[in-house]
Amino acid sequence: MNPNTPPVAAPEITVESFTRAFLRELNFGQGVDLDRASANDKYLALSRAVRHYLTTRWLETLRNQYRDQAKVVAYLSAEFLLGPQLENALLASKLDEVARESLANLGLDLDEIRAVEVEPGLGNGGLGRLAACFIDSLATLNVPSIGYGIRYEYGIFKQTFVDGKQVETPDNWLRLGSPWEIPHPENAVEVTFGGRTEAVEGADGARRWIPDWRVTALPYNYMVPGYHNGRVNTLRLWSAKATHEFDLQIFNAGDYAEAVRARTFAENISKVLYPEDSTPQGKELRLQQQYFFVAASLRDFLENVLPDGYDLTKLPDRITWQLNDTHPVIAVPELMRLLIDEKGWTWDDAWAVTQKCFAYTCHTLLPEALEVWSVDLLGRLLPRHLEIIYRINEEFLEVVREAYPGDELRVRRMSIVAEQPERAIRMAHLATVAGFKVNGVAELHSQLLAEKVLHDFAELWPEKFTNVTNGVTPRRFVRMANPGLSGLITEAIGDGWVTDLSQLSRLEPLAEDPEFRRRFREVKGANKRRLAEVLAARDGLEIAGDAMVDAMVKRLHEYKRQSLKLLHIVSMYEGVKSGRTPLESITPRTFVFGAKAAPGYVRAKETIALINAVGRTINEDASLEGRLKVVFPPNYNVTLAEVLIPAADLSEQISLAGKEASGTGNMKFALNGALTIGTDDGANVEIRQLVGDDNFFLFGMTEPEAADLQAKGYDPGAYYESDPELKAALDLLASGAFTGGDKGGAVASLFASLTERDRFMALADFRSYVDAQATVEEAYQDHEEWSRKAILNVARTGFFSSDRSIQDYLDRIWRAEPVTQNH
Ligand code: B1H
Structure with missing residues (x-):
């Protein structure tokens, strides 16, 4: 590259010039007129127009890199x-407003065009x-x-x-x-x-x-x-x-x-x-x-x-x-x-x-x-x-x-x-x-790496081992995904939080402000309605706009224990059906699952089938008066995450302690004002330390307790026999009540795995999980108090920005310096 090439001037950012750029791409890039353009034509033309604006900066960055x-x-x-990519590019290049306006002038809707992107x-x-x-x-x-x-x-x-x-x-x-x-x-x-x-x-x-x-x-x-x-x-x-x-x-x-x-x-x-x-x-x-x-x-x-x-x-x-x-x-x-x-x-x-x-x-x-x-x-x-x-x-x-x-x-x-x-x-x-360095991805994980998985190496080279707790980008997962909350935050503390998420701590006093709490709830409510619309359009799923949204989204894996979540749902259902729990005492809840199973992972696929079977039975049972709902939109991906996470009230992080290295979904939920119900695992540990015990629903064995039980010999049968609610839930599942009478296949296989040899000891944590869920129910009744807790979750989790993670990598591992661009 010749470092003396004169820089190309950045295109001017005005509605008129953007409109011209868009139409040029549509006419000459796609070869169509606006009236004949398909949704995909518009998406491609818009994306290329945005790309051009960024390209000048790109070339400049490369030139500086070569020079420096x-x-x-x-x-x-x-x-x-x-x-x-489109929305992120618009946001990064400050083109979001200009593009929206310029498209509107042409009678086009930016969000409709964005929806085309795969x-x-x-x-x-x-x-x-x-x-x-x-x-x-x-x-x-x-x-x-x-x-x-x-x-x-x-x-x-x-x-x-x-x-x-x-x-x-x-x-x-x-x-x-x-x-x-x-x-x-x-x-x-x-x-x-x-x-x-x-x-x-x-x-x-x-x-x-x-x-x-x-x-x-x-x-x-x-x-x-x-x-x-x-x-x-x-x-x-x-x-x-x-x-x-x-x-x-x-x-x-x-x-x-x-x-x-x-x-x-x-x-x-x-x-x-x-x-x-x-x-x-x-x-x-x-x-x-x-x-x-x-x-x-x-x-x-x-x-x-x-x-x-x-x-x-x-x-x-x-x-x-x-x-x-x-x-x-x-x-x-x-x-x-x-x-x-x-x-x-x-x-x-x-x-x-x-x-x-x-x-x-x-x-x-x-x-x-x-x-x-x-x-x-x-x-x-x-x-x-x-x-x-x-x-x-x-x-x-x-x-x-x-x-x-x-x-x-x-x-x-x-x-x-x-x-x-x-x-x-x-x-x-x-x-x-x-x-020259080895790092784990959360405090607990790094500690267990050095104590267990790579213990001999940590003994030989202790200085090699370090931790960098994971983080998530606040641009995509708050600013873009949750415009309502972003607006509320910016109004309160300015917009510096987008690149310095620790500033969220300035929201803390607002947790005590009833008006701020009201507006926070309003945002959550709007996000739930948006989720309901997306699920209806995307999958034909129907959810109430105002029920508690309880979400478990992550890959399907035994160690993450979707089956424990399923047992909780079955147990709630069994409680109502057997008359143990009065229906009116149940807070309306929508359970949302999102999970792909590896195609060859039989147990994981059986769990998906069972969740869907249980969901179907519950959703069709009119006697519940719609108080409980289970939805499992297929193909959970980043696009869906951006709609779901901002709508959630409760974040399920229920892996067996010592198995989830960090988790990053847990951070996205907390930053969007969901409370976590979780084990002391991965980054949950740090989330709880930051938000405080009052604002986190902890349950289950600790890692040392789990390791101990495993070593002593875990006997799931003992839990099954001694906890009547657990037994009732498992028996109902095993009876074929959710599978049209079929007691074999996935039902028998999951039952056997949970009650005979489960490596991840779901039954051992069932009692404490169900009790923690009861606390959730109670807490959710008090809207004001729940909003307070949710706001404190947002205010106290700025630590989980990936900007902080990268700064830690720079300080602890890379020792590289940022290079400022002159712009
Ligand atoms: C994580 C993987 C992974 N850990 C093998 N390991 C793969 C392993 O294609 N493969 O063969 C793919 C992925 N993924 C996750 O990393 C952890 O389970 C999470 O706890 C963690 O938050 C995430 C990011 O550090």
């Missing part, structure tokens, strides 16, 4: 769950959404950074229900065109796979890798605008293309069909996101995806971001590669390979630099979620990397042996190479050995 050569944070993540679902859940919040905050905090990931052609599957059972269909999100991406074929790089290695004479550690197949990684750039600060960072997502070699083969080999098959094979790499949240499957294609995007990203940084001839011994001054879980950890041996085999460095020099370039974020505590690659597979796909990992391990184990002479048991525990049940590479160990 500042340290860059590269966030390597297999998932970025971005959510809809969100890029390039992530599974919390981990992918966290990456999206982080790049938003990095841009807003003026940190030079790049997100690197995969441009999956199909994102997370679309969920539908057929007879209440989950059915997955492909998410063809690119079908109608994606106005937010710009392909850069000139920056394509090749990534190779397979083959063998051979010796290179006289080299220290170097080997030659003779791969046997290759693909082209084609980058697509996405803009990541900071909020009102003139910075636009880049998210670079890679798409796999067959190389020209494949085309030549078509002619040379004469086997046309085989050549086309090979093309398809290569392009499969970025075809689809693996829909597993928390439980990675050791599939070959997944390892291909991981190496594909990581190899392309490292090469891109070294060749396109660094200036020609950059002295790579200074690499740690220019970059931190943040590893979002173990998915990109193959980057470690890849950097070693580049330095040793391609640049001719010695092993020791390469290792010295590599160790300073990577930091690792762990997102889990579940042993089954820790990624492991069989040596057989890794050696077949990446033979050179396997050799490098072996040598890293050898040298590492020497360090261990030196620190703990004679402790071979420890050596085996810590080894990067597992021997049982098959020889395999433990990616979390590799990341911990190579990373």
